[in-house]
Amino acid sequence: MMAGRIILLVRCLSQQRNKVLAPDTGRDMMCFAVSAAFSWSPSPEIGNLPRTGRRLGMKCRLSKAFTERRRPAECLLDHTSQSPQNQDKIMIDLDRRTTTFLALLAPFFAGVAAAQTSADKMSDMERDMSKVPWRGNEQIAMLIYPGMTVMDLIGPHCMFGSLMGAKIDLVAKTLEPVTSDAGVTIIPSATFQTCPLDLTVLFTPGGTDGTLAAAADPDTLAFMADRGARSKYVTSVCSGSLILGAAGLLKGYRASSHWSCRDALAGFGAIPTDARVVRDRNRITGAGVTSGLDFGLSMVAELRGQIYAECTQLVSEYDPDPPFNAGSMKTAPADVKAVMIKLLEGFTQKAEALAAASRI
């Protein structure tokens, strides 16, 4: 019965889209995603979430209390509105789409509510889809700077990009193009001056020398400290946690980082924690580079709920299958570890020196 209602709704939406809307992307389509309310594990290691997440997913099916955690969605902002190209077209598409969906979702919620009282026993059909914070207005600011590792930025952005109604800014000192450590050049969408004051998520990617330079730059640290004090979540991936630490945002908090500089966080008064994604209160930090996908998906679940995050995971086909098993210091072959530890030794030492010299 529930499945029938979903198909009915989606066919209705699909027909409406064909009439009213421009063709849209997989990301845009995420505005349809339906989500169960979700709560973090009491464990600070979100790396434990596969088990915890499923356990909480089951709780969601059993307890209406979880559904009270969702926030109201006041207004719609376009997460691409700052992009230099296609800005107007994309904004118009998203606004038209959202207006249409809002009108269409009311009967869906009624139908889903009725389905909840049915005898349908398919477990993944029992999740309360009528409590969906599918429309949001998060303000997300992602710091970018010369020498950053662009994968640290794009992994989380890939997941944040599914948040219909969220506004994502790529924030730099100026609007001059920013080149990553591997030579990818990105145009910022906002500056330290034009970035919104009150943020849902403040994020910084990592890198090596570029990150150490950013972590020693007074303007960058002043921006991070100011927005960090106002942001609901203060986050990073890879050695980006060095920038959070240098801005005084990790004192007394557990935090992760790239394996080559995680211990240096102690110099900023943080508690270095070896996990893929670490949460301590509103500080959420990822390990090296590719952990940004696990971090980003965890953030989508925190902001919109588990089912929304599952839709994001399916559209990004995040079903990883590394061809080798050398991705962590726990699994890499001894010869690979020996070489890489020594080869990153210079960066490790500089990160520790920076942290040790801080007055935090």
Place this chain on the structure above:
Amino acid sequence: MMAGRIILLVRCLSQQRNKVLAPDTGRDMMCFAVSAAFSWSPSPEIGNLPRTGRRLGMKCRLSKAFTERRRPAECLLDHTSQSPQNQDKIMIDLDRRTTTFLALLAPFFAGVAAAQTSADKMSDMERDMSKVPWRGNEQIAMLIYPGMTVMDLIGPHCMFGSLMGAKIDLVAKTLEPVTSDAGVTIIPSATFQTCPLDLTVLFTPGGTDGTLAAAADPDTLAFMADRGARSKYVTSVCSGSLILGAAGLLKGYRASSHWSCRDALAGFGAIPTDARVVRDRNRITGAGVTSGLDFGLSMVAELRGQIYAECTQLVSEYDPDPPFNAGSMKTAPADVKAVMIKLLEGFTQKAEALAAASRI
């Protein structure tokens, strides 16, 4: 004994670096990476590589024949030389670094060769590190276009970026900034006219409407067909395989794509294949979005060998731990699949129409 030689070498390199070189990034440091020669599995599904790779890794330890597969490295190119910023500095750093390492590596190879004859029984120390194609000159061209999914591009770029000596171009119709479907704006490094003619790797990312537009654009298809005919490897991630197909590059080849448009590849004469990474002769295609990391790491192993790829995996800390298990049509909950299939239906239909209308 072997471990001692590695530490000795690296301490020597480290001291030399401190004297001669500017601080460098984890990626730059990959030029140190030592690699065993590597051969693909006879299976077209690189998704099977975790088992196959290890088996071949063992073969490498048993058979010198594998080491004959490596290519000589004629000259050194800087993979960031096309980036608008820091170009000179980065090129100089990389060139100085490489010159230094070349001089230092000769005694290392002799030492390692001697170690091979020792009684050292640690399996991961038995790999022949003296046959390392650690210096390369690959020419990699990555197509970028408006509306692409930037994660499709950056996942592979994250891995390609570790290839010391390789040159990576981000190629577009013009040098005008290109905005992705989620609003990330990237500046191209080359145009269809300035892109090198003879490539090691031709790559295209996917997307939705932007990809369909690129797959219907005569200039883009002419560029892909021309470079595809000259490239050692013709590759894509996600719906990028639609562009390869539209350019006539997949006729008679097994290929993967995003789950929402994989079947459409049949319209281009391809054989849709459901796997994370699919290889058929020199065509290597990934599944949706995040498969670019598995694709990229497999390509690094193909180009530089398994140990080089393992070093790349460790520096990018690619030890994935998704918080949910919804990343494929095989594992996602039924309600999530039902909604996402319907919500991508419009794109699926347009992709099938495009392929069916092709005269390939």
